[in-house]
Amino acid sequence: MNLNVKKQRHYINCIVIALVTLVLGILSLTGVRFDNSLLFLLEKVAISIILAVSLSLVVGFLGELSLGHAGFMCVGAYLGGKVASLLVPAMGNGLAAFLISLAVGCAAAAVCGVIIGIPALRLRGDYLAIVTLAFGEIVKSLFQNSSDESFGGSLGLETPRYNKAYLFIIAFVLVLVTLAVIQNLIRSKHGRAITAIRDNEIAARASGINVTKYKLLAFILSAAFAGMAGVLYSYSNYTVQSTKFSYNYSIEILVMVVLGGMGSINGSIIAAALITYLNTKLATVLTGDLAVLQNLLYALILILIIIYNNAPALKGFRDKYNLGVLADKVIKKRLDPSHVQDDQAKWDVVPTKISMDEILSVDLTPQNFGPDQKGGDK
Numbered sequence: 001m002n003l004n005v006k007k008q009r010h011y012i013n014c015i016v017i018a019l020v021t022l023v024l025g026i027l028s029l030t031g032v033r034f035d036n037s038l039l040f041l042l043e044k045v046a047i048s049i050i051l052a053v054s055l056s057l058v059v060g061f062l063g064e065l066s067l068g069h070a071g072f073m074c075v076g077a078y079l080g081g082k083v084a085s086l087l088v089p090a091m092g093n094g095l096a097a098f099l100i101s102l103a104v105g106c107a108a109a110a111v112c113g114v115i116i117g118i119p120a121l122r123l124r125g126d127y128l129a130i131v132t133l134a135f136g137e138i139v140k141s142l143f144q145n146s147s148d149e150s151f152g153g154s155l156g157l158e159t160p161r162y163n164k165a166y167l168f169i170i171a172f173v174l175v176l177v178t179l180a181v182i183q184n185l186i187r188s189k190h191g192r193a194i195t196a197i198r199d200n201e202i203a204a205r206a207s208g209i210n211v212t213k214y215k216l217l218a219f220i221l222s223a224a225f226a227g228m229a230g231v232l233y234s235y236s237n238y239t240v241q242s243t244k245f246s247y248n249y250s251i252e253i254l255v256m257v258v259l260g261g262m263g264s265i266n267g268s269i270i271a272a273a274l275i276t277y278l279n280t281k282l283a284t285v286l287t288g289d290l291a292v293l294q295n296l297l298y299a300l301i302l303i304l305i306i307i308y309n310n311a312p313a314l315k316g317f318r319d320k321y322n323l324g325v326l327a328d329k330v331i332k333k334r335l336d337p338s339h340v341q342d343d344q345a346k347w348d349v350v351p352t353k354i355s356m357d358e359i360l361s362v363d364l365t366p367q368n369f370g371p372d373q374k375g376g377d378k
Helices: 002-010 012-029 036-062 069-091 095-120 126-144 164-186 189-199 201-206 211-236 247-260 265-285 288-310 312-320 323-335
Strands: none
Touching: 012 164, 012 265, 036 069, 036 164, 036 189, 036 211, 036 247, 036 265, 069 095, 069 126, 069 211, 069 247, 095 126, 095 211, 126 247, 164 189, 164 211, 164 265, 189 201, 189 211, 201 211, 247 265, 247 288, 265 288, 288 312
């Protein structure tokens, strides 16, 4: 039982997101109209979660510093959006065109992951960060200086907008797919090999782990999911502009991973949702002359959160009041023997054809025996 509970705890994030998606999806499909700003916020939260969890595979579990995640997203957004703009006039803005665009965007970003993964086999630390940063800037520059007929140039690529009532449902379904793939990978032998490379690459290589294979695997998967987020972004906006995928956006995704905790999937989910909510609300509240305060307040809030997560003086408070401790209390209470109910299969409850208080007897009088058995000594 304890093993089953432990497995359930690993997938509590998927269960919570699935329940929220199911409830909101049922309400949306039954005609409940949500505010457009709420739907757009849900779409942005789902995109941020996919980006943070996918980057956590490289930064948190593989231990490599990547600053070009926005570049992979840019590739998926432009190529997936271009395919969508070509397919929608012929096929309609339906699920089929979306899935084809999604496949193209993920595949293109995965190819770029191979391109980045090959130099990553020999580079580490600051050198890899510089290479990935350069990749993101190169990709942004290429799309920004493209022709108007191909990818829209500096004005951006016009893309079809998916139905707001359904896109957030699809986005959170893709979040579940991302979590299922990455969490199962991390808890498999391949994931243990990836974390072994992070802890000590020389020891991992000496123990027989194919370092080249697993580094490429991590970069390809991370890039593919970033491309998926890019396709979602293109479908949630009417225009894809390269200025969105700047160096600052890559830093913002990295902040989500670091703020949530290195190698923590649940932390990345919470940090991604929190930072996206803060950015959206600050941009909504601080308008006009107050817009200059947006980045200042955003930075101050991040500083306070980091101090809370790392200050030694608050360690006792953090250990006493956190989601993990509360979940453990609920699980332990459920498994406490004092809360186990009595067995309901009692004799006075189980239905039978014969009442249990009847005395059953068998008449063994001599006339019931054969003639050979009367008084015999056999």
